[in-house]
Amino acid sequence: MNELRKGRQSIVFPNYPSIAASAAVAGKKEGKGPLRADFDQIAADTKLGQASWEKAESMLQKTAFELALEKASLACGDLDILFAGDLLNQCISSSFAARDTNLPFLGLYGACSTMSESLLLAASFVNAGYAKRAAALTSSHFASAERQYRFPLGYGGQRTPTAQWTVTASGCCIVSTGGKGPFIEGATIGKIQDFGIKDANNMGAAMAPAAIDTIRQHFEDFHRRPQDYDLIVTGDLGLLGKQIVLEQLQQDGFDLAGRYNDCGVMIFDTERQDVHAGGSGCGCSAITLCGYLLGQLNGGKLKKILFCGTGALLSPTSTQQGLPIPGVCHAVCIAGGT
Numbered sequence: 001m002n003e004l005r006k007g008r009q010s011i012v013f014p015n016y017p018s019i020a021a022s023a024a025v026a027g028k029k030e031g032k033g034p035l036r037a038d039f040d041q042i043a044a045d046t047k048l049g050q051a052s053w054e055k056a057e058s059m060l061q062k063t064a065f066e067l068a069l070e071k072a073s074l075a076c077g078d079l080d081i082l083f084a085g086d087l088l089n090q091c092i093s094s095s096f097a098a099r100d101t102n103l104p105f106l107g108l109y110g111a112c113s114t115m116s117e118s119l120l121l122a123a124s125f126v127n128a129g130y131a132k133r134a135a136a137l138t139s140s141h142f143a144s145a146e147r148q149y150r151f152p153l154g155y156g157g158q159r160t161p162t163a164q165w166t167v168t169a170s171g172c173c174i175v176s177t178g179g180k181g182p183f184i185e186g187a188t189i190g191k192i193q194d195f196g197i198k199d200a201n202n203m204g205a206a207m208a209p210a211a212i213d214t215i216r217q218h219f220e221d222f223h224r225r226p227q228d229y230d231l232i233v234t235g236d237l238g239l240l241g242k243q244i245v246l247e248q249l250q251q252d253g254f255d256l257a258g259r260y261n262d263c264g265v266m267i268f269d270t271e272r273q274d275v276h277a278g279g280s281g282c283g284c285s286a287i288t289l290c291g292y293l294l295g296q297l298n299g300g301k302l303k304k305i306l307f308c309g310t311g312a313l314l315s316p317t318s319t320q321q322g323l324p325i326p327g328v329c330h331a332v333c334i335a336g337g338t
Contacts (some may be wrong), residue, residue, distance in 0.1 A: 004127075006186060006221045006222060007217070007220060007221025007222070008217060008220070008221060009188050009189050009190070009191070009214075009217050009221060010186060010187065010188040010189070010217070010218060010221035010222060011120075011124065011186060011187055011189070012185065012186040013123050013124070013127040013184055013185060013186055013187075014127070015126070015127045015177065016127075016181075016183040016184070016185065017122070017123040017126040017127050017175050017176065017177065017183065017184045018175070018176055018177075018178065018179035018180065018181045018182065018183050018184070018337065019173050019174065019175055019179075019181070019182050019183075019184065019294060019334070020072045020074075020133070020174045020175070020176040020179050021068050021069075021071035021072035021074075021173075021174045022068055022071070022171065022172060022173045022174070022289070022290035022291075022294050023040045023041075023064045023065075023067035023068035023071060023171065023172050023290060024038065024039045024040050024041075024064065024169065024170075024171050024286070024287035024290040024291030025039065025040060025041045025042075025043065025060050025063045025064045025067065025169060025170045025171075025287070026039040026041070026042045026043065026167075026168070026169045026287055026291075027042075027043050027046055027060075027141070027142070027167070027168025027169055028042065028043055028044065028045070028046055028168070029142075029165075029168065029268075029273065030042070030167055030168060030169055030267060030268075030279075030287065031043070032273065033267055033268045033269055033273060034266070034267075034268075034269055035266060035267060035287070035288065035291060035292045038291035038292040038295050039287060039291045040064075040067050040071075040291070041063060041067065043060070043168070046141075046142075046143065046168055048060065048063075053141055053143040053144040053147065054088060054092060054093065054141075054144050055096075056141060056143075056144075057086065057088070057093040057139050057140070057141035057144050057168075057170075058092070058093045058094075058096040058097045058139075059097075060093075060139045060141065060168070060169065060170035060283070061084065061086070061093055061094060061097035061137055061138075061139045061170045061172075062097045062100075063170065064137065064139070064170035064171055064172040064290075065082075065097065065101070065135065065137055065172050067172070068135065068172040068173065068174050068290075069174065071174075072174045072176075074133070074174065076101050076102070076103065077102070078133060079101075079103055079131075079133045079134065079135055079174070080103075080104065080125075080130075080131035080132055080133055080134060081103060081104045081105075081106065081122075081125060081130075081131050081134045081135075082098055082101060082103045082104065082105050082106070082134070082135045082137065083106050083108060083117075083118040083121050083122050083134065083135065083136050083137065084097070084098060084105070084106075084107060084108065084118065084135075084136075084137040084138060085107055085108030085109050085110060085114040085117070085118060085138055085282070086114070086138060086139050086140060086282055087111060087112075087140050087144075087145050087166075087281060087282055088144060088145075091107045091108070091109055093139055093141075093144075094107055094108075094137070094138075094139075095107060097137075097139075103135075106121070108121070108138075110309070110311045110313075110328060110330070111282070111311030111312050111313055111314075111328075112140075112207075112235065112236055112280060112281060112282055112284065112285060112309065112310055112311045112312065113190070113285075113309035113310055113311030113328055113329060113330050114138040114282045114286075114309065114311065115136065115138050115171060115235070115282060115285045115286040115289060115309050116187075116235075116285070116307055116308065116309025116329075116330040116331070116332050117309065117311075117330050118136035118137065118138060118173075119136045119173055119175070119184065119289075119307075119332050120184075120187040120189070120330055120332050121134075121136070122134035122135065122136040122173070122175040123175055123184040123187070123332070124187075126175050126176060126177055132176065132177055133174060133175065133176040133177075134174075134175045134176075135172060135173070135174055135175070136172065136173045136175060137170070137171070137172040137173075138170065138171060138282040138283065138286050139169065139170035139171075139282055139283050139286070140166055140167055140168065140169065140280075140281030140282040140283035140284070141166070141168045141281075141283070142165065142166045142167070142168045142281070143168075145166040145281060146166065159201065159276055160199075160201045160202070160276070162199070162201055162202040162204065162205070162240055162276070162277050163201040163202075163276045163277060164203060164204065164236070164238045164264055164275070164276065164277050164278050164279060164280035165268065165275035165276065165278070165279055165280065166279075166280050166281035166283075166284075167236075167267060167279045167280065167281040167283040167284035167287070168281075168283065169281075169283030169284065169286060169287040170283055170286060170287070171283065171285075171286025171287045171289060171290035171291070172286075172290060173289075173290060173294075179337070180337040181297075181335065181336060181337020182294060182297040182298065182334050182335060182336050182337045183334070183335050183337060184332060184333070184334055185304075185333040185334070185335050186222070186332075186333045187330065187331060187332045187333065188214055188217055188218040188221060188222075188330070188331040189330055190210055190213065190214040190217075190328045190329040190330045190331070191210075191213060191214075191328070192210070192313070192326045192327070192328055193209040193210040193213050193326065193327050193328070193329075194209075194324050194325070194326040194327070195209045195324075196324045197324060197325050198319075198322060198323070198324050198325065199325075200314060200319045200325065202240070203238075203241075203280060203312040203314075203325065204237040204238040204239070204240040204241025204242070204244070204264070204277055204278075204280075205240055205241060205244060206312050206314075206324075206325040206326075206327050207237055207241055207310040207311065207312050207327040207329070208237055208241040208244040208245050208248075208310075208327075209327060210310055210311075210327035210328050210329040211234045211237060211241070211245050211308055211310050211327075211329045212244075212245055212248050212249060212252075213329070214308060214329040214330065214331050215232065215234075215245075215249065215254070215306070215308060215329075215331060216249065216252060216254070218306065218331045218333075219254065222333075225254070226254055226255060226256050226259055226260070227259075228304070229259060229304050229305060229306045230259065230302045230303050230304055230305060231259055231260070231261065231293075231302055231305045231306075232256060232259060232260045232261075232305070232306045232308065233260070233261050233262065233263060233266075233288070233293065233305060233306070233307055233308065234260075234261075234262045234263065234308045234309075234310050234329070235262065235263030235264065235284055235285025235288060235289075235307070235308065235309050235310060236262060236263045236264030236267075236278065236279055236280050236281070236284040236285050236310065237262045237264055237278075237310055238262065238264040238265065238277035238278030238279070238280065239264075239265055239270060239277045239278050240277050241262065241264075241277075241310075242260075242261075242262040242264075242265055242278075245260070245262075246260060262278070263279065263284050263285040263288040263289075264277075264278035264279040264280055264284055265278050265279075266288055266292070267279040267284050267287070267288055285307075285309050285310075289307055293305060293307065293334075294334075297334065297335075297336040297337070298336070298337065300336060302336060303335065303336050304333070304334070304335045304336065305333075305334050306331055306332070306333055306334075307331065307332045307333075307334055308329050308330070308331040308332075309329065309330055309332075310327060310328070310329045311327065311328050311329070312325050312326075312327055313325070313326045313327065313328060314326075
């Protein structure tokens, strides 16, 4: 029997890889939200002094990566591998940010699930002994995402009530052997779910089935219930997707009330800030985890969380061809340190 496998879709990390440090770099709008006190740096300029939105997003990644290394008291050469991804074509924000690191690099595309995907891969490498230290890194930028997936900002297109606001941010975790934690105990790797949603302005509904499926499978694989976690957090379904998850899992016999939230809801004040259905983008769950959630675990306010990154796997081409939006969700179990 493989002791590293758990049930149908899950894996465990008996060597308990730890998150040695994390960093959260937020954009100007995000820096005015309810989690602003938990961010390491808030950009005053959404272009970060760069010539383009895409270069600005790459700078976000570089800044988060360097801050995480500094907080871990490590040099770049102390790492063995870098896992990174973003929303842009060919993951250019990540590859351009990684150019000067001189590190082995694995580029990822999981859309908004990239933080959980990179984190579980980094933990897998560290747990197996393939790496002593690994970095998990991702980002998104409102303007670069709008230009690629919808319309350039100058077009002035109207946003529907179900639309979410792509977060301008980057988050980075340094995963290592030993340490004081928080510790990554295991993960459930999600399957592609496609319920036929075609509206690119309603990605919360498109991703919700993937979150439901992965959370349900996680409980089955680990023989757990919602009560085993202080917080179960998806990222990022927004107001609409969050409600779908709550209602469906309630029907399935899992009562998440009082212990469930969504990064897309947490990141902004949805009543005061005009973001419609909430936040989205790789950076949304990344800075919520790397700033607020890990801070709560380090401070002892949370003991154990289930971090469930959700991604809508669409492209401009698939949307223009009228294809539905597949979703995926990866769940990572993180326990507080000593």
